[in-house]
Amino acid sequence: MRIDGSAALVTGASRGLGAALSRELARRGGRVVLVGRSIDTLEPLVQEICASGGEAHAVVGNVADKSATHVIAGAAAALVGAVHLLVHNASTLGHVPLRPLLDTDCEELSRVLDVNLVGPFRLSKAIAGSMALRGRGMVVHITSDAAVEAYPEWGAYSVSKAAFDHLARIWAAELAPAGVRFLSVDPGEMDTQMHADAIPGADRATLGRPADVARRVVSLIAGVPLGRGERVVLGRAS
């Protein structure tokens, strides 16, 4: 899809890959709405992007909160028009340090599913309808290898991401005929706060830099004729 001039919405945009994706989309001419839970972390990033000549807007909202769905979708469309590209990047590991399933509270599993699965479903429901009516649009699910590998102690996050991948496939099966594309992207291990929370003490030199990964994700969105719910794994850049 063409990024230049497109209206894009990125969740979890305050830091890590979400911030990097927002910068990269804006650098390529996207009109980007950054969604996060705190204006204090979003605002400096929006100012930075605007100062370098990009277009960015901040919308405060928690994707896990049902009542925030139309607040996010409505405010975004008021600021940049009908959204062409929706990137579900917001995600939670649940309790850290990670724990075995037998020690995982039921409420904790629900909370992780709310952030990683149900919230993105609601936001897609609020936005993909207008894409389907227009016959174009793209929704990207940022996923993880934990969606397919059964790592001990990653239970809540892992099942949420497995379901998230399948959600993309089903959306695609239903909306591909209407011209709306869905894609899951596993960005690989990155040097982010989330990674540090999950695996304290990892060798950071072995981890991808969010800015590099974001460039590759955006190139993928821009260039590859994908979107029928495929799961794309970004290997380490050579």
Place this chain on the structure above:
Amino acid sequence: MNAATWPREDKSRERLLWIDPAAATFGDAHVGDLPSRLRRGDLLVVNDAAVLPASLVGETDEGRRVEARLVAPEKHGWKAVLFGAGDWRTRTEDRPPPPALVSGDRVTFASNLTAIVARASEGRVVTLRFTNEGDSFWSALYQHGRPVQYAYTRAPLPLFHVQSAYAAEPWAVEMPSAGRPLTFALIRDLRRRGINVARVTHAAGLSSTGDAALDATLPWPERYRVPAETVSDIEATQRARGRVVAVGTTVVRALEGVVRDRGALVPGDGVTSLRIGPGFVPRVVSGLFTGIHDPSASHFMLLQAFAGRDLLTQAYDHASLAGYAGHEFGDSCLILRDTSASRGLAAA
């Protein structure tokens, strides 16, 4: 007619009153039967405006409560209609008038949402200039605003109950409700039968101001956007002798407004002050899928551009006796020539 007080679970089972002005007849069906009431090659045009949380409650500096219902953005702020004490639970016509405000007065809606009255020339109609703009204005509006609603509704409406399945830009201050029963399953069925669906964006305005004299001036000028692809779809439909069916009176106003204001159906943005009633000859729209409108309502005047008053009144009386429900969560009506010849499930 009883008002529907809340959205219903199964939209396809909501009722559909069809009216055929050519055959001067009408009959009962369900919304799910809509595809069989249309023909291959017909085109439905919907209004994809999302609904703003346009009702804000605030206080003047003297501590008097005021509700502002936003109408439309203007050059120097937002046009708004003010109401006094109370809320949507009281009928608008029974609400006390708002405190008299003059230019320069301040209304505080929240710590992060304050407006100065920029113009107060017509009683309760004012222009509010909000002290914040851009990201901060929209975030605050969505944080503190609520959908405009009326006394016949059962409970406070969440924003998601007033959006269509395909809502995009938030231009409307009331739900373009004719499209509310159009689920994606129904749109998919229509498309599979060769009935295409196109869109305009039209800023559906307030339907009541609480002041009879002002109400008589509704609808006020409303902005619209007609995309180039919709113009192409309409031209292709007309060339193939298909029928263009407007989903809602706002779509009629947008499409016929363009033709009146610009001389032809051309794509673009504009503002229309077109008022449609008996004797108006539509040049684009062949028929209308809409709610059940009371003969005393202003929308009923618009319907008379598509069917005669007697037929509409008979159909309305039938619908009342048959238990149809009115207002934005109510049943639907299709006014279209030759729809009685289509493969419907019931006849009058």
